[in-house]
Structure formats: C-alpha cells, structure tokens
Amino acid sequence: MIESDRELSAMVQKLWDNDINRLRPGTDYRISLQGKAGNLSLMNDGNDAAGLPLFTHVDESIFKKETFLAFISLLDNYESDTGVPEVVTPEEEAENHKFLDSMVKTPAMKIVHKYLVAKKLSPEDMTQFKEQLYRIWFELYARRGSSKPDSSGFEHVFVGETRSGRTVIGFHNWIQLYLQEKLGHIDYKGYSVNANSPQPDENKHILALQFSWKNGIKPKGSIFIGVSPEFEFALYTLCFLTSPNERVRVSFSLYDVEIVCHHYNQKHIGTTYPVLNSVLLRLSSFSGMAESSGRYQQLTNEEEPEEGAQVANDAPPPYSSIASDNAAYFDYKDDAAFPKPPSYNVATSLPSYDEAERSKAEASVPLVAGRDDDFVARDDFEDADQLRIGNDGIFMLTFFMAFLFNWIGFFLSFCLTTSAAGRYGAISGFGLSLIKWILIVRFSTYFPGYFDGQYWLWWVFLVLGFLLFLRGFINYAKIRKMADPFSTLPRTRVLFIY
Numbered sequence: 167m168i169e170s171d172r173e174l175s176a177m178v179q180k181l182w183d184n185d186i187n188r189l190r191p192g193t194d195y196r197i198s199l200q201g202k203a204g205n206l207s208l209m210n211d212g213n214d215a216a217g218l219p220l221f222t223h224v225d226e227s228i229f230k231k232e233t234f235l236a237f238i239s240l241l242d243n244y245e246s247d248t249g250v251p252e253v254v255t256p257e258e259e260a261e262n263h264k265f266l267d268s269m270v271k272t273p274a275m276k277i278v279h280k281y282l283v284a285k286k287l288s289p290e291d292m293t294q295f296k297e298q299l300y301r302i303w304f305e306l307y308a309r310r311g312s313s314k315p316d317s318s319g320f321e322h323v324f325v326g327e328t329r330s331g332r333t334v335i336g337f338h339n340w341i342q343l344y345l346q347e348k349l350g351h352i353d354y355k356g357y358s359v360n361a362n363s364p365q366p367d368e369n370k371h372i373l374a375l376q377f378s379w380k381n382g383i384k385p386k387g388s389i390f391i392g393v394s395p396e397f398e399f400a401l402y403t404l405c406f407l408t409s410p411n412e413r414v415r416v417s418f419s420l421y422d423v424e425i426v427c428h429h430y431n432q433k434h435i436g437t438t439y440p441v442l443n444s445v446l447l448r449l450s451s452f453s454g455m456a457e458s459s460g461r462y463q464q465l466t467n468e469e470e471p472e473e474g475a476q477v478a479n480d481a482p483p484p485y486s487s488i489a490s491d492n493a494a495y496f497d498y499k500d501d502a503a504f505p506k507p508p509s510y511n512v513a514t515s516l517p518s519y520d521e522a523e524r525s526k527a528e529a530s531v532p533l534v535a536g537r538d539d540d541f542v543a544r545d546d547f548e549d550a551d552q553l554r555i556g557n558d559g560i561f562m563l564t565f566f567m568a569f570l571f572n573w574i575g576f577f578l579s580f581c582l583t584t585s586a587a588g589r590y591g592a593i594s595g596f597g598l599s600l601i602k603w604i605l606i607v608r609f610s611t612y613f614p615g616y617f618d619g620q621y622w623l624w625w626v627f628l629v630l631g632f633l634l635f636l637r638g639f640i641n642y643a644k645i646r647k648m649a650d651p652f653s654t655l656p657r658t659r660v661l662f663i664y
Contacts, residue, residue, distance in 0.1 A: 171414060174404070177281055179418040181401055184273040187231055187394035189224075191369040195392055196223040199366050203356035203376035203386075215356030220375070221344050233272060234341070236265040237324075237395040241342055244321040246328050246380060248335070251314040252306050252321070262304050262320075266296045272396040278404050287407045302406060303399075307434055310555055319435030323402065324395075326379065334377075334384035338439040339398070340391045346379060353378040358386045364445050372421060372442040388439050402427065402438045413441075420446050556587025561642055564588045568595030572603070590642035597634025604628050 189195050201215030228234060243258045245251075254262075269275050270292060279295055282288035288295050306315030309327075317327060326337025337343070346352045355376040357366045366373055374388045390398055405414055405425045413424050422443040428436035560583060567575035568591070576599075579592035604627045 171409070171416065174408060174414060175416040175418060177277070177404060178401060178416045180277050181274045181397055181404075182418045184277060185394050185397040186273065187228065187233065188371075188397065189228060189392035191371070191392055194225045194228065195221065197368050197373075197391065198222050199357050199368055199373075200354075201356045203358050214353075216354045218354075219347050219352075220354040220377075221347060224344055229341075233268045233394060233396050236261070236268040237341065238345070240265055240320065241325055241345065244318075244325050244327075245316070246326065247331065248309045248316055248327050248329050249312045251312075251316050252318070254306070262300065263296075266299055269299070269396055269399055270296060272394075272400075274394075274396045274400040275403075278400045281404070282407055285408065299403065301433065302403065302435055305434060307430055310557065313557070313559075319430075319438075322437055323435065323439070324398075328380055328382040331380075332382050334379050334382040334387075336437055337379065337384060337387060338389050338437075340389050340393075341395070343377075343389065351379060363442060367445075370420075370442075370445065372423065372440055374442070388441050390440055401425070402435065405438065406435055415443070417446065422446055555645060556583070556585030558587070560585055561587040561591035561594075564591035565595035565598075565638075568592045569599045569602070572596070572599045575599075586645055587642060590638040590645075592638070594635050594638025594642070597631045597636070597638060600631030600634065601628060604631060 191197075197220050198216075198218055199220075200218060203215050229238060239261050240258075243254075243261065270279065279288060279292075283290045288298055303320045304318055306318050308315050309317045321327060322336035324339040325342060326339075327335050329335055343352060347354065355378065358374040358376050359366060363374065371390055371392050372388065373391055374386060375384075376386055377384050402425070405427045406429070409427065412428055413426050415422070415424050417423070422445070424441040424443060425438065426441060427438040430436035564575075564579035564583060564587075567579050569575070571578070573596065576592050576596040579588055579595075583589065
C-alpha cells in the first residue's frame, strides 16, 4: 500500500530547505549518465551501456564537514557478505555515537526530533532520542540464511551488502558509491528507467541505476545524489517512525517520490530508498519559494527543444493591443450562454496533466489486479525476503509438526506461518508422515486385509508421500540459494503444492 501524506510532504520540504550541505549539480558535482542499462541475462563487457564512470567530478572539500567526516568514518566498519557475523569493536561503537552526535546537531534532525516529539513517537530527552536512533540504525540482526547477527539498517542502506557473492543488496548512498567507484570497486552499467518513470537527468538529485560491486551485481538501485548524510538520515528516520506502510508518497521541491521503507521486526530498518515518480514543474514567476541560486528552474522539453520557441512566436497578441472596434468580438463574456472562465485561484488549483493522467490510470485498474503488476515498481525485493522466506528453524519446526501430528500438524503449520520455509517444511513432513502410516498399515497385524489384492494402491500412496517429502525439501533448498528475491512468493503460489 502506498500512503500519500500531505503533512509528511510538508515536513520533507522543510528538511530539503534546511539541507545546507547539499551539493549543487553541475557545480559541486557532475555525473555522466551515458546509456540505459541492459538486460542482466545479456550483460557482458561488450554491451555495457556505460563505458565510463558515473561521477566525473565531485568537490571533495565538502567531505571535510563534520557530518560528512563522521559518516565516511563508518563505511569501513562492516563485513559486506551476509551470513558473516558482524563484530562491533569499542572503537567502532564510539564512531557510531560520534556520528549520531553530529546528526542531532543539524537543522534537519532538529526539525525531525521536534516533529516526532509532538507526535509522541520519540522521547524529548536527547539522550533517549539518540538511544532510539541507535536501536533503529545500528543494532545488529540476522538476515535470511544467517543464525547470527550479520546486518544492520545503516550497513544495508548506506554501505551495501552482498548475498552469496553474486547479488548486491541495499547500497543506496551516493557518497559510498562515489568513494567505491574512485577506488575501482564499482562498475557503473547505466541508468535504469521503465515506462512509468521519468527520463533521468544529470541535474536531478535522484537516480535509478545498475552497477556491479565486489563481483556482485545490483540489478536496479535507486539513490539520492548530492544530498547530505543528515538529510537522508533524517528523512528515512521520519518515514520509519511515522508511517506503518512500506511505501509512503511525498512531494518536495521538484520531485514526486515514493520512500520505500521496510521494517524489520518493527524495531529496525530493513531497507529504505527513494523511487522517483515524476518531476514537478514549478514556474519561478509564481513561486514564492524561488531562490536566486536556481533551486527551482523551469524545465524544458528535452525531446523537442525548439517547441517552446515556436509556441512563443505563434502566441496571440496581448489583450490591450486589440482595436476598440473589435472589442464586440468579446461581448460573449456577458452572455449567460457563455459562462465566465474560472478565477485564477480556481484555475491554479486544478490538477496537473500528470496528476490527471495518473488519476485516470488508477480509475481504470480493476479491483482484482493482475499478480504480475502488483510489484512492478519495486526494485529491492530481497531486502524483506527473510520475513517471507523464513529460516531453517521454521522449516524444521513445521516439518516435525506435520510428521508427528500428521494432517492436523500439516494444517496447523499452514495456519501458523506464511513463510516459504514453514510451508515447505509442512509439505515435506506430511509426505514423510504419509510414508510412515503406509508402512504401519502395510506391515501391522492390527490392519489385516487393507491391501489384499490391491498392492498397486499401496505403491501409489507410498510414491505420493515420497514425492511430497522430496518436493518440500528440495524446493526449500533451492530458494535458500537463489539470488533472486522471493517477496512475491506468498502471493503467486497456492500452498506451494503446484
């Protein structure tokens, strides 16, 4: 579910306006978008859509500021491979607290703290507030396939992780991307765009892209570019604490954005990142927020650059230039059959073209949408798949429930868990239970005559139980090793049997 919150949009706009350390595109940094990223199945060195690095220039003097220094000091404190337990040294813990100290002193975090206190979502005491932030961002937890704490919200979102050495998960920060690219660890593959997203622009602060890192591939990631660490930290904290939804829609500056924020156990951030929906047009002549720095600029049509000039040339003369003898042409204004046009306030409150088209598209969506369309816009399913796939403990628990309690345990397992591990464990345990009872009935003296003359039926049930046992066990083993996310699994399979 996507929540649209005007109050939250106003808060994000305040954060944006108070991001005093934000870099200016084209001046403080420059990027080279190059080509559109290709299909991963066809990807090789010969058809890489971007032969050059993404960043062509960054004014690194900004990295000397307190929040940037504190942020960069944390980037080398983590093991990137999931499954490898994290060990936090006293020095690293001190760096975490130093980072939080620098964050809470910024205008952005002060705004967020005041708002959260008013909403009774955070303590007013600053020490307790920093403890809350530490729990959300830095407390360790175990991701899928690991029995020991191997991840945290900060590591996943800002540093990045690898799964099985083949897939990059998280990694939604431009500073880490720039530093790793500078070291030669990042291979930028091109920008990502689909039919519903706007064309990328080197002067925008949000970009969807594809890249490889440490021999792993990030099929599609979305990041802010040029913003300060305090802006992202404040924004994601705000969305995590105020919205129970995984996706919240906000509008600020020139951007209409969805902030994706997966909760882990309702205590930690699983992942969070921006998804750009559209770029808003703001005319500087009517905007009270226009700044001399050019923060709000009138956007031109990139595909038809000459159209604007042509329209200006074909525009009618001003009203004052019409001769008085032709004024009768406009006498229809006083005619009741031709109502007067709406006032300026009414006209400017009408929906934009993009909003009207979006409303039209939403109205045409059937009540029961196609399953393949439900998750088209999401680019980071693997960030929440532990919650849906489960772990070995859940598999073994439901396996023994179904094995010991037969069909009762089988149905109880399906009622008590929605994860793939739990349901595959129930299938596998029920299959072995079926084999157990077939053998008991076949060779027990308490059930004489059950299979007399019908030994083929004995073999049918025996093979069926064996197949169910193998199917549950093998399928769970497969999904544990697959790099592709399985977040849509509970929605696209019925009881995992067919």
